[in-house]
Amino acid sequence: MVTTYAVVRGTELSTPSRVASILNRNVSALRSGPSYWLVLFSGFFEPVLYLLSIGVGVGALIGNIEIGDKALGYAAFVAPAMLAVSAMSGALAETTFNFFFKFKYVKTYDGMLATPLKPTDIAIGELGWAMLRGSLYTGCFLIVMIAMNLTTPFWALAAFPATMLVGLAFGAVGMAISTMIRGWQDFDLVFTGQFAMFLFSGTFSPVQNYPLAVEILIGLTPLYHAVELVRGLATGVLGWGMLVNVAYLALMTVAGLMVASRRMAKMLLA
Amino acid sequence: MAGTLAILERHLTIYKRNWYASVFSSFILPVLFVISIGIGVGSYVGTVDGWEYLSYIVPGVLASGAFQTAIGESTFPVLGDFKWSRAYHAMRATPLRIKDMIFGWQLYIQIRVFIASVIFLVVSAIFGAVHSPWVVVTPLICALVALATAAPVSAFSAGLENDSYFALLFRFIVIPSTLFAGVFFPVTQLPLLVRPLAYASPLWHAVELCRAAMLGTPPPWPVAVHVGYLIVLAVGGLYWADRAYSKRLKD
């Protein structure tokens, strides 16, 4: 997430036209650039680096953290959060930046709609790919967690579908947001939101430490629910509250898809 | 000198129009980091080297802000001015020299880094993270680490054709530096084998110097070694940039 942000912020001095030309190149680079798959794959390392730095490095300065009635090492506390974050950022990378580009500039979808495909088909197809990319990251990350003894294979298997749900939820909402974005400058807002969630959704410290008002506010944001759900499953500390998390994410998926396909239909078929 | 200033003027004219786009990354992001990790996680940390965690990481976040701004500004904007807008080619047809182009851009980065550092220092003082009058030298340290990174990275960008290398630069150099070069925890906690990587990062030297200045304690290595290392990188980077810009603009 930080990388995506950092790469984008590199262009902050640029006019939208320049960013567009950069992206124009990226699309051809996608096929020709030898480093594209390396770039795609290297996205997986980032949450791992955070886990090692904050989870293990800073964790060494910290004792245990209590979850429910279970005492967890700090790394085991941070790891599921990074897992949820990588599901989110993998899905968002596809559905915001790439989707917007295909939508506005390459006009990929205009061509598709000339066939019997419906906007809903396109939205679902894109979402599927976004979730796949997210799952690639989370699958690798779960293996790292097992290797580091931060979860067990059993609970890793339980957490994996949850990360898929997280990918779907963020992918769908990301796509809906993309249909509303006016220009490249709005991406700064998207990344700001993404980064603020990354720092404060109970990722690095329990939300119970924040003032009550802040805690309630965070409780309304999506990454919080993703982190709670994934952390519960990965650590094996289950609770009824997780059903709320699931419902929240499912609602995001459905609402995001509905808004996205409706707006796409309106914009493309108008 | 006049040429360098003319180029600086161009960059500032553009910045005046787009400054708001950098507000988040330059000013708000470091503060959010301090709140989330320094205060949030810090409440679980006892003390590090005898200091409360917030005071421990603030100098590191200060230096890493300078480091990230310097690198961010030396990647896409530099490649863009060579490849997409061809602004450097336009400059090349005027009396301006290659040195003016390099110094003009570096000076611009210095101004950006200086403003961000001073604002962050004010916020740090409000959080009570300033413990020594030596804090006044931290903008100089930030300036030095900015030059030590922006100069070689600009040279690297000037030689590129494909921007996807930037994603790799960020993922394999910038982010690991930020996370492991002593900002959040002492480098001595790293396994012996990877420690030299942290020592090689210009960020580590800047972090230790800033920390020493803000806490009023001596840095782990002699000041001259930390500063000397950054100066070597800066001078070497400027030399490399001169070569790379000349080569790109030659034919």
Place this chain on the structure above:
Amino acid sequence: MTQEPLIYARDLVKKFGDFTAVNGIDLEVAPGEAFGFLGPNGAGKSSTMRMIGCVSTPTSGELRILGMDPVRDGSRIRGRLGVCPQLDNLDPDLTVFENLTTYARYFGIPRSEGRRRAAELLEFVQLTEKADGKVEPLSGGMKRRLTIARAMVNEPDLVLLDEPTTGLDPQARHLLWERLFRLKQAGTTLVLTTHYMDEAEQLCDRLVVMDGGKIVAEGSPRHLIDTYSTKEVVELRFGSDTPASYVDKLEGIGDRLDPLPDRLLLYSADGEGAVSEVHRRGYTPSSVLVRRSTLEDVFLILTGRTLVD
């Protein structure tokens, strides 16, 4: 007033590795002249221009610009040149007006003076109402006019234009020619490259034709036509017959026969007379056009057809 040439070159050579782009050319351009480099793509025009613009170092030979050595005094020379490159490199992050004022600063021109000149030049290239807009939305012709205005901001002694109207539509080209003609009238020395014959005829007092890195002809457009072509050219078409099959049949008429895929060119001082001779031999072309010889004919005679792409 010195009559020293603004550009002086002797045996100028530019090599890129094994490839020789410019192969020993001699040149002299006097103050106030409008001088053209004519030639097909790859003839070495742009490489020569870049050496004159002091952004590319000659491999060998002598080159003096404004009486100075481009290697040693590059910066000082560039300060007195105006350059309009083949590819627009206007600053997309600046407004139209700022493109000129910022560029003026690169020449050390004071801000207020830069603003005054910018306003004046925008007037000259008819872009005043676009002053505060961005560059991106401008049309190709407008961008090129802005680039020319930018090249004038330092009141240069010598203006270099590398293919100034390539890629523009006819209206935009004519407007640009008209502006360049005014510069020429005002005494500005223009050096341009082009592969458009009409452009060379419109603008140049004197030109050289380059091919394969060498100068193959030199003179005024009229002189070149008189020297290398005939006064008139007859274009003959023969329905579905291949023009080449008529070359033997018409042998001896005019000075020269040149078969094209669709027509046969017949070079002659007396076009009508040549047409009568064709009829006398018993051939009836499906169409006949007698016209004056143009620079294009010279160009094709000198550089051959296969090179033109």
